[in-house]
Amino acid sequence: MKKLSTVVLALSTLFLLTACNDKEEKKSPSQVLAKVNDAEITVHQLNFVLGKIPQATAEQKQQVLDQLIDQELLLNKASELKLDREPNIVQAIEAAKRQILAQAAAERVMGKPAEPSKAAVDDFYAKNSGLFADRKNYEFVMFLLDKAKLNDAIIAQLDTAVTPMKVKAILDAANIPFEINEGRRAAEQLPMQMLPKFVAMKQGDILSMNEGDKIMLLQLKDSQAAPVTPVEAEPLIKRYLSTNAAQESAKTKLKALRAAAKIEYLQKFASAPVAAPATGAMNASAVDDSLKAGLKGLK
Numbered sequence: 001m002k003k004l005s006t007v008v009l010a011l012s013t014l015f016l017l018t019a020c021n022d023k024e025e026k027k028s029p030s031q032v033l034a035k036v037n038d039a040e041i042t043v044h045q046l047n048f049v050l051g052k053i054p055q056a057t058a059e060q061k062q063q064v065l066d067q068l069i070d071q072e073l074l075l076n077k078a079s080e081l082k083l084d085r086e087p088n089i090v091q092a093i094e095a096a097k098r099q100i101l102a103q104a105a106a107e108r109v110m111g112k113p114a115e116p117s118k119a120a121v122d123d124f125y126a127k128n129s130g131l132f133a134d135r136k137n138y139e140f141v142m143f144l145l146d147k148a149k150l151n152d153a154i155i156a157q158l159d160t161a162v163t164p165m166k167v168k169a170i171l172d173a174a175n176i177p178f179e180i181n182e183g184r185r186a187a188e189q190l191p192m193q194m195l196p197k198f199v200a201m202k203q204g205d206i207l208s209m210n211e212g213d214k215i216m217l218l219q220l221k222d223s224q225a226a227p228v229t230p231v232e233a234e235p236l237i238k239r240y241l242s243t244n245a246a247q248e249s250a251k252t253k254l255k256a257l258r259a260a261a262k263i264e265y266l267q268k269f270a271s272a273p274v275a276a277p278a279t280g281a282m283n284a285s286a287v288d289d290s291l292k293a294g295l296k297g298l299k
Contacts, residue, residue: 033065036072041065110250116241124237125230130195132233135187136223138198143167143217145178150215162204164219182221 034041049064050056056064083089125132141164154174161167164180171178190198197207201220209216228236 034069036069037076039072039076041068041072106250109253110246113242113245113249116238116245120241121234121237122230124241125233128192128195130199131187131192132228132230134199135226135228136199137187137226138185138190138201138220139222140183140185140218141167141221142181142183143171143178143219144181144211144214145171145176145217147210147213147215149174149176158206158217161206161219164221167206167217167219186226 031042031044032040033043033046045068046061046065049068050061053060053064078084084093130136154170154176157170158167161170168178168180187195187198191209194207194209201207201223203220203222206217206219209218
């Protein structure tokens with residue numbers, strides 16, 4: 001029964017959007033594409049799904065129609081098993097309905113952000129040369145160790161280490177346990193605010209990054225230039241700026257909605273987290289400012 005419930009829940013969004021229309025006035029024969037027992041599958045139901053498949057082929061249309069038939073069969077079985085009375089399914093259907101309505105309201109209230117101007121795109125390209133004109137692919141040797149184990153003396157020694165073997169020797173001599181690994185990273189996989197420092201790195205230089213109570217030392221093994229031209233970058237930058245603008249607009253308008261509403265917490269689990277500084281499309285750990293000054297590439 002659990003497996004069947006999962007299938008029904010997966011189909012519930014479409015059902016919620018189409019069920020009301022099925023109960024309206026009798027459809028003309030041209031609207032009905034298939035009959036499943038006493039239920040009818042209409043062209044409107046098909047077109048709703050096909051809205052997500054531009055220029056669908058005849059084979060794709062038939063596949064969607066067959067899926068709608070399978071959906072109807074499962075809904076019939078769900079009704080027969082009285083699944084719509086099970087508390088967890090009632091909650092899931094209600095949650096799906098809330099999500100659909102909230103998303104629709106968000107799209108209506110937030111609107112579509114204006115397309116970024118050419119000047120904004122050019123400015124972003126110029127200010128983020130590490131992602132574009134100076135873009136590189138990097139190869140690192142990475143050392144993960146406890147942050148508390150490092151001190152000024154060890155940092156000073158690491159500042160002279162130009163090979164992974166020397167880093168390893170320094171850590172071993174200080175009895176500092178560590179994990180070592182190698183990895184390749186494209187510029188867009190690194191924290192945006194650190195890219196100028198990565199661009200300036202020379203072979204053997206080290207950057208440090210926080211990993212919770214650990215510290216990651218990234219020693220540059222090699223890098224290869226991989227620039228992106230303004231023409232190639234333009235659609236990527238537009239998408240990025242549009243997404244950021246939409247997020248900022250949503251925050252502003254939701255803040256206004258909250259301010260206009262009466263909200264009372266009867267139980268609160270924690271204070272709101274402090275927002276982390278944006279790193280663009282890259283999701284990475286924050287830089288450990290306390291260690292930057294003592295390692296190559298961070299001066």
